[in-house]
Amino acid sequence: MKLRLLAVPFLVALIAAATEPTPETRRWWSHVQALANDGLEGRDTGSEGYRKASRYVAAQFDRLGLRPAGDNGFFQSVPMHSVRLSVERSSVELAEKDGVRKLNWLRQITVAANARLPEAIDAPLAFVGNAMYANELDVKGKILVELNAPLVEGAQRVVATAPAGAPGLLGIDSPLGPEPARWPVSYAVAVSLASTPATAVANPTPVLRFNPKFADLLFKGTGHTYKELLDLAAQGKPVPNFPLKSTLRARLRFESADIASDNVLAVLPGSDPVLASQYVAISAHLDGYGIGEPVKGDRIYNGAFDDAAYVATLIDFAERLHESNTKLRRSLLFVVVTGEEKGLLGSKFFTEHPTIFKEGSAKENIVANVNLDQLRPLFPLKLLTVVALDESTLGDTVKQVAESMDIRIQKDPEPARNLLRRSDHWNFMQIGVPAVGFIFGYEKGSPEEAIYRDWYANRYHKPADDLDQPWDPAAAAKFNEFFGRLVQVVANADSRPKWNTR
Numbered sequence: 001m002k003l004r005l006l007a008v009p010f011l012v013a014l015i016a017a018a019t020e021p022t023p024e025t026r027r028w029w030s031h032v033q034a035l036a037n038d039g040l041e042g043r044d045t046g047s048e049g050y051r052k053a054s055r056y057v058a059a060q061f062d063r064l065g066l067r068p069a070g071d072n073g074f075f076q077s078v079p080m081h082s083v084r085l086s087v088e089r090s091s092v093e094l095a096e097k098d099g100v101r102k103l104n105w106l107r108q109i110t111v112a113a114n115a116r117l118p119e120a121i122d123a124p125l126a127f128v129g130n131a132m133y134a135n136e137l138d139v140k141g142k143i144l145v146e147l148n149a150p151l152v153e154g155a156q157r158v159v160a161t162a163p164a165g166a167p168g169l170l171g172i173d174s175p176l177g178p179e180p181a182r183w184p185v186s187y188a189v190a191v192s193l194a195s196t197p198a199t200a201v202a203n204p205t206p207v208l209r210f211n212p213k214f215a216d217l218l219f220k221g222t223g224h225t226y227k228e229l230l231d232l233a234a235q236g237k238p239v240p241n242f243p244l245k246s247t248l249r250a251r252l253r254f255e256s257a258d259i260a261s262d263n264v265l266a267v268l269p270g271s272d273p274v275l276a277s278q279y280v281a282i283s284a285h286l287d288g289y290g291i292g293e294p295v296k297g298d299r300i301y302n303g304a305f306d307d308a309a310y311v312a313t314l315i316d317f318a319e320r321l322h323e324s325n326t327k328l329r330r331s332l333l334f335v336v337v338t339g340e341e342k343g344l345l346g347s348k349f350f351t352e353h354p355t356i357f358k359e360g361s362a363k364e365n366i367v368a369n370v371n372l373d374q375l376r377p378l379f380p381l382k383l384l385t386v387v388a389l390d391e392s393t394l395g396d397t398v399k400q401v402a403e404s405m406d407i408r409i410q411k412d413p414e415p416a417r418n419l420l421r422r423s424d425h426w427n428f429m430q431i432g433v434p435a436v437g438f439i440f441g442y443e444k445g446s447p448e449e450a451i452y453r454d455w456y457a458n459r460y461h462k463p464a465d466d467l468d469q470p471w472d473p474a475a476a477a478k479f480n481e482f483f484g485r486l487v488q489v490v491a492n493a494d495s496r497p498k499w500n501t502r
Contacts, residue, residue, distance in 0.1 A: 018468040024477040027319065031060070031312035035286070036304040036467055043303060044290020045191060045339045046080065046259035053286055053308075057264045057336050060315045064322045066266035066334060069356050075262040078193070078338055078349045082257050083113045085188035089253035094217060094246040101217065101246075106185045106293045108214045109170075112207045113190040113254060121206055121250040123167045125218065129229075129239030137241045140165035143248050145218060147233050148209070150177030168206040170248065172226070175212045176234060178414050182461055183211045186292030186301060191342035193349060194258065206252075221245040261287070263346045264336040265355055268321065270491070272329035279333040279365055280491045281433070282317070283347065283424050284310040284372040285340030289461055298463035306465055309476075310372030311336055317484050328491040333366065337424055340373070341461075347424035351431045362431055367496035368394055369435035370487055371425035376440055376455055377476035379448040383408045383441030384482075387420045392434030394490070394497040401486045405478065410441055434497040440475070 021029035034056055041049035058074035070076040087105045094101045103109050111117070126142040148171040173181035210218065215226035222245060232239045264286065270276030288303025302308075314334055321328075333356075339345030354362035374387075384402060389395040389411050402409050412419060420426065425435035442448035459465045490497065 019471045019473060022473040022477065025473045025480075028309075028312050028316040028476065028480060031315050032304060032309050033467060035308035035311060036288075036302045038300050038302065040302075042290040042292075042301040043286060043288040043308070045287045045342050045345075046082070046261040047290055049290065050261055050287055050338065054262050054264050054336075054338075057286065057311060057315065058266075061264070061266040061318065061334065064315075064318045066268055066318060069265035069267045069333065070263065071355055074264050074266055076265055076350060076353070076355055077260050077262055078346050079195070080191050080259050080261065080339060080342075080345060081194050081196075082259050083115045083190045084255050084257075085111060085113050086253040086255050087188075090251055092248070092250040095249055096220065096246045103217075106187065107183065108211050108217075110185045110188050110209050111250075111252065112209075113188045114204055115254045115256050116204055117206050117252055117254070119252055121168060121248060121252070124247045125170065125244035126241070127219075127222075127224075127229075127244055128241050129233070137243075142166060142243070143168040143170055143206075143208075145170045145172065145210075145244060147171070147229065147239070148173050148181075150174035150180070150234075166205070168208065168248075170208045170210055170218075172210045172215045172218070173212050174230075176230075177416070179417050179456060181209070182457075183213065184293040184295065185209075186289050186461065189342075191259075191339065191345065193345055206250075218244055218246070261338040261346070263338055263350050264334075265350070266318075266334040267356065268318065268328070268332040268334070270329050270331040271327040275329045276331050277365065278367045278496060279331045280487060281333040281335050281366050281369045281428065282314060282372070282487055283335040283337060283369060283428075284314055285337050285346065285424060286311050287338050287341050287346070289341055292463075295463050298466075300466075301461065301463050302466040304465050304467055304469065305376050305471070306460065307340070307373050309377075310375060313372055313480050313483060316480060317487070320484060326488070328488060330367065330491040332487070332491060335369075335424075340424055344422075344424055344427055347427040351427045351433075363433060366428070366433045368392075368490050369425055369428035369433050370483070370490070371423055371428070371435060371437045372483070373423040374419060374437060374439050375479065376452065377472050377479060378440065378451050378455055378470070379442070379472055379475060381407060381440060381472075381475040381478045381482075383410060383443070385410055385412055385439040385441040387412050387423075387437045387439070388425065388429065388435055390500060391429070392497050392499050394434045394436050395500075397489055397493070397497070398436055398486060401482060401489055405482055405485070407478075407482060408441075412439075413441075413444075432499075434499060438479075440479075 043050045068074045092103045123143045127145045289301035337346030425437045428435045
């Protein structure tokens with residue numbers, strides 16, 4: 001066991017260098033480079049970098065003979081509204097008996113962006129553990145500090161609403177679970193579809209998050225430590241409630257704007273006189289996190305494997321079909337969406353306004369969605385985790401194609417991460433379209449798991465998800481081949497996928 005534990009960090013260190021593509025991945029990687037280079041500045045929703053990326057994708061689709069399927073050629077404009085915390089114009093501090101300690105936005109503390117929040121917060125803090133608020137603690141006029149629950153099976157997060165009289169909530173992020181919260185936070189922003197009704201609350205309760213690395217600042221002078229309280233919560237033991245010794249003071253300034261960003265939509269018509277009116281939607285999101293809080297001096301959140309690489313897979317697949325003059329019975333609908341990182345907004349807008357179909361008819365016309373996100377080709381592809389595996393007969397098709405390529409298939413082993421609802425396949429499922437998504441799988445306790453966890457800790461939604469990171473070319477090529485085979489089988493099948501009955 002000791003040897004194995006030593007081997008894992010060594011393996012991670014061994015691959016910690018940029019990877020050169022192989023002949024099988026060279027063209028695909030060239031599209032990744034075109035979409036994830038620093039010049040596109042992370043492709044944030046509505047940014048100029050995103051517009052350049054969307055024009056690149058549209059030009060590739062046009063070059064390959066795909067038909068435009070948007071409202072304006074290949075483009076479908078998605079109207080949105082953005083609210084962003086202005087870090088430069090905002091301030092936050094802890095006022096203590098012996099002085100004032102200034103805090104750093106996005107590194108020690110952040111706030112859920114909402115233009116209706118009060119401009120000033122000034123209230124003492126009270127710790128209320130990780131359960132419902134204790135009756136014996138007077139919370140009137142106090143900001144309530146709690147331990148945010150980790151992402152573990154069966155964990156229940158405290159609802160982010162405060163009892164009457166409490167002017168705010170401050171949750172300390174958990175460092176535990178399969179996917180701990182990431183700090184620094186890239187930025188504090190809330191983006192919604194322009195059609196979404198605004199919340200009518202004039203002065204909503206501020207909801208703040210605190211970096212657990214600095215949590216002991218909150219417990220100074222109380223006789224308690226963060227580790228002590230975290231250990232009690234992790235063991236399921238009662239966590240004490242007590243007043244804290246400091247007051248939180250903040251000045252909040254937000255910048256609001258109406259923005260627009262495009263989905264890129266294209267069609268490869270089917271060849272069957274009857275089935276050509278049915279569409280297999282293949283999707284990936286083009287947006288990234290843009291420019292954000294710097295990590296090791298780098299402010300560009302390139303999003304190479306989240307999700308430029310799989311927009312590149314869609315382009316590469318279209319290229320292969322074009323070169324081989326392959327005819328599919330059903331039509332293919334290429335759906336490259338915006339605003340995924342802001343709450344699956346582009347796919348939601350498309351499924352509500354499906355361009356080439358009459359309103360409300362997408363369910364009848366789109367027979368399946370195969371979505372590409374959450375994939376990281378970091379080690380050999382032997383096992384694929386499939387979200388929504390058992391929801392429809394599409395899962396059976398996945399298994400058949402995978403078996404022919406010596407790929408094992410498993411259900412999501414970490415449902416608490418809620419990956420089913422965290423990518424664009426979810427919005428297709430909401431309108432009744434069978435869908436699947438994929439994650440590179442690993443055996444628990446294996447070196448592959450260590451590589452996967454390291455990537456999520458150090459690259460996911462960070463500037464390090466860039467073109468200089470290590471990846472496995474054979475794994476990327478094998479997945480791209482798997483994807484192509486799967487789509488062709490679904491497009492050529494006599495019957496469309498059906499939902500499984502429970």
